Amino acid sequence: MVMGMHKVKTIARRSFLVGMLLGALFFFWLIRKILLLFLGGWLLAYLLGPLVARMESRGLSRLQALLVLYAIMTGLVLAVAFFLLPVFLRELSQVGEVLPGIWLRWEGFWQNWLARLDGAGLPAQVQKVLSERLGQAREGVEGWLAQGAAGILALAGQIGTILLLPILAFYFLLDWQRLHQGWELLLPGSARLHALALLDELDQIMKKFIRGHLLICLLVGALTGIGMTLLGVPYALFLGVVAGILDLIPFFGPILGGIPAVVLALQISWSKALAAAVVILVIQQVEAHLLSPKILGDALNLHPLTVIFALLAGGEVAGLWGLLLAVPLTAIGKAILRYVFLLLVE
Incomplete structure (x- = not known):
């Protein structure tokens, strides 16, 4: 009888906790x-x-x-x-x-x-x-x-x-x-050290990628705007903003950001378009070989194939937002899975 009452109380307590959790989730959704x-x-x-x-x-x-x-x-x-x-x-x-x-x-x-x-x-x-x-x-x-x-x-x-x-x-x-x-x-005391270690690693990822990448995008946008101004390509400020925003997308962003500049320069002449393409190429090389290694380093520790797969999957699932968030979310997910695996094998 006592065991039966204890079991009933356990079920009631768990049901109450589940109900509270579902209620909280519904409230957060609202x-x-x-x-x-x-x-x-x-x-x-x-x-x-x-x-x-x-x-x-x-x-x-x-x-x-x-x-x-x-x-x-x-x-x-x-x-x-x-x-x-x-x-x-x-x-x-x-x-x-x-x-x-x-x-x-x-x-x-x-x-x-x-x-x-x-x-x-x-x-x-x-x-x-x-x-x-x-x-x-x-x-x-x-x-x-x-x-x-x-x-x-x-x-x-x-x-x-x-x-x-x-x-x-x-x-x-x-x-x-x-x-x-x-x-x-x-945080529960038994898992506090593991959780703090994980949070510290996630903090490093966020610091290096988000802050560093935003700084790189700002520099790329500024360089693009200045370059187009010096070339006499119209709408230089607009082109710089577009290049900076699209540079948020790894791999494909720098290419996509340079296309509007070349297209608008082509409306002036082929030589102007060629000059704009050269300027965009130089900026991309400066980003790839100077800015990114200096500011980001190997911040995410992801293989290039993993990055490309994450970008394609993110774009397929969530469009532009998927492209923007795919790489940092992949790096964060990798860190979390690694810590979960380490906890399971301990």
């Missing part, structure tokens, strides 16, 4: 947008953490360091808003106006090429397939442009929410040590 907002604030705090620590090492208190850092950030944001943002929006609008003409010109070139191949005896079925692929490519480009425009509008509509990120980051940074110690206390 407030997922708020959780993403706090996650964004934490990520911003994580990126700014080293700057705050460096200021503290020079004798400032944490609050003083934060106030100085936020004053500098506010000045930079205002400078960008007043000097660069109007130029970027104007160039973005102009690119949107000339893009259809560029596409029609390339489509005409492609159709002429197909006609020549047809005259040379190209099978009708092959020409049909090529024409269909051209139509699909055009629809894809138009879809990407529509998604990009919708994304910009959605981002503009969320400007009030975005302004909350630095406020949240401020409080995260102000109590960073206390929050870190609180997370440590939540």
Whole structure:
């Protein structure tokens, strides 16, 4: 009888815990947008953490360091808003106006090429397939442009929410040590050493990849914009921003980021397009052989084939976001699986 009551209590306790867990998951799903907002604030705090620590090492208190850092950030944001943002929006609008003409010109070139191949005896079925692929490519480009425009509008509509990120980051940074110690206390004592070791490795991955990669993208974007300005290619600021953003995608990003510059330069002359291609190639070589080894090193310890597979799988599953997050998530997953394996074999 006693054993039966104990079993009933155990089942009831487990059922209660499962119910609480499901309820918590449902609640978190309902407030997922708020959780993403706090996650964004934490990520911003994580990126700014080293700057705050460096200021503290020079004798400032944490609050003083934060106030100085936020004053500098506010000045930079205002400078960008007043000097660069109007130029970027104007160039973005102009690119949107000339893009259809560029596409029609390339489509005409492609159709002429197909006609020549047809005259040379190209099978009708092959020409049909090529024409269909051209139509699909055009629809894809138009879809990407529509998604990009919708994304910009959605981002503009969320400007009030975005302004909350630095406020949240401020409080995260102000109590960073206390929050870190609180997370440590939540870990069970038996697994605390393993969990802290894993968190330390994940921290190294995040530091090297996210902070380092963002810095590299900023440098690549700046170099691209300066290079196109010196060449006299129009929309240099827009091209620099595009190159910097696409550089977030490993392997394929630098190539994709250089294509718009070459295409727009080609509207001027073949020689200008060749010069733009050379500048893009030089920037890519500087990134591959100077910036990445110096800033990133072998941060992720992933084989190139693993990186390519992760990119293809991420793009297939989640599109652009999959491409952006595939590599760091793969590195994080590898670290977690390795620690789980080590715990199982102990």
